[in-house]
Amino acid sequence: MIFNTFTKIIRLTPFGRGAVASTLLYGPDALEILQRHWTGQKLRVADQPLFGRFRLETIEQDEEIVVHISNRNEIEIHSHGGEMVVSAIESTLIQDGACSVSWQEFFCPNETQRELALRFLPFAPTERTAQILLDQYNGALDREYTEIETLKDEFIKQKRFDRLNENAKVGKHLVNPFRVVLAGASNAGKSSLFNAILGFQRSIVNVIAGTTRDVVSYQTALDGFPVTFYDTAGFRETQHELEQQGIERSRQSMNDADLLVWVIDLTVPENEQPNLPATENITENILFCFNKIDLIDSITLATWEKQTVAKNKLIVSATTGQGLETLLEHIIRRLIPNPPKPLEAVPLESDLNCSEQLFYR
Ligand SMILES: Nc1nc2c(ncn2[C@@H]2O[C@H](COP(=O)(O)OP(=O)(O)OP(=O)(O)O)[C@@H](O)[C@H]2O)c(=O)[nH]1
Ligand SMILES: [Mg+2]
Known part of the structure; x- marks a missing residue:
């Protein structure tokens, strides 16, 4: 086993069952790590997908996979979508020293409100909550802060902050009911x-x-x-x-x-x-x-x-x-005594739990 905290495994498809699951292996040793478990077409940087088998060391079985190697550091692994297969691929790669990180951590390490809104948007359970998230994605909160900063009247300033606090309570429930x-x-x-x-x-x-x-x-x-x-x-x-x-x-x-x-x-x-x-x-x-x-x-x-x-x-x-x-x-x-109006700023928190959300119209 090598110790390699720089190579990361990121699940690109959601948790749960699906026909196909995609996992990204990213980092300086991505190609080398994959090579250890691979039999099939010669691994190389290519526009085409490569077909082969991945040895799932942790359960001692082989899984047919397709990989796409856009560069030596970045390999997409496409496997069957069952949870067991994806977990076995991950645990095999982890045994080789790669570390698993969520796609949120990987793509948005220091999330702004805009990025948060984008992350939550797929989980919005209603059109109304999706619209509020879209407004935040389009910069409603940044605009509000900029406007508040320019205000001279402390009383009005405070009122605008109070309204933000009120809307923050709604912001907690755009995804979580x-x-x-x-x-x-x-x-x-x-x-x-x-x-x-x-x-x-x-x-x-x-x-x-x-x-x-x-x-x-x-x-x-x-x-x-x-x-x-x-x-x-x-x-x-x-x-x-x-x-x-x-x-x-x-x-x-x-x-x-x-x-x-x-x-x-x-x-x-x-x-x-x-x-x-x-x-x-x-x-x-x-x-x-x-x-x-x-x-x-x-x-x-x-x-x-x-x-x-x-x-x-x-x-x-x-x-x-x-x-x-x-x-x-x-x-x-x-x-919600006074719901946010269209285009109004609604502060979001990063710790919303987006799993297992239901969808309503
Ligand atoms: N007439 C009438 N009967 C009602 C009404 N609401 C409930 N009931 C009856 O009251 C009884 C108890 O209803 P439940 O809904 O099971 O009451 P509960 O509070 O859930 O009872 P527990 O689960 O035992 O705590 C049933 O026979 C219902 O049909 C109502 O608005 N009008
Ligand atoms: Mg009852």
Whole structure:
């Protein structure tokens, strides 16, 4: 084995299954390293692809590959796209001292906002998030900084910075969805509400209390922004160990939530309702959602409507869908009170997780 930190292996195709995978071997010893595992056409710099076999030392098998050598330092290796084959090629090359780096590290070592936007763009789950990323790629943030620098009025300057901070919260969720957690007492109708929001029966609904035992999630989009909803186990006193574990998971999900929707069955008397558990995160990011309004008469409903005019209280029926649209409007307004306008600057962070993103239109 040689020690060679200058030769790098870069996966050019995404992780996961595919018909063909492309890996770049880049560095001063690229050709020499490849030669050790190669049988086939003579390796040389050529416009044409070269055909041969690569000895996968780590699993003691051969893989048919095609290589393209544009210069001695830069070799593209095209193999079957299965994860096992690509990993075996990588580990064989790593045994020879090459080091694996991500394409982001390789192509954009010190990313500017523009480069970040370009990196995230393929993972934008909606047209709206793609448009915001395109605006950043086209220099929205650089323009904003340049303009702010020229401002004389400190007050206006501060206002522009405040707006950037506000937009930075949105910037965190252009690829990674906001987390909205539905929690509350057993049988309050959390799973019914979750299904009604998503428009299909993702969660099991049952009249028996304690139906949901685990956290069930689903990603969708609200107003063009990615949101993952979480349905959780209901809170109640229980001796059942599995249910207790489920309740503990509910608590953890609440801690991680960007917004908590606390679901309440309004036909259950107040003194029988569980207390809202103390969580680290939830202080103001909460909506109280009184469910099952279809079960009350119109006079009682009118009283409820008056009682819930406060901005964090809502009434709905998961069964009939009444109040659902208003609930969704409130959720998105709480997550993004003042969404970025076209061409506005939205700061991006480099640590967004782009893997396994779903796509919505
Ligand atoms: N009439 C009426 N019934 C509802 C409504 N929402 C839920 N239910 C019923 O209430 C019962 C419990 O509903 P679920 O959605 O399973 O309640 P949950 O909060 O998920 O319950 P757990 O998972 O056990 O914590 C079921 O029989 C539902 O059909 C509603 O808006 N109106
Ligand atoms: Mg449930």
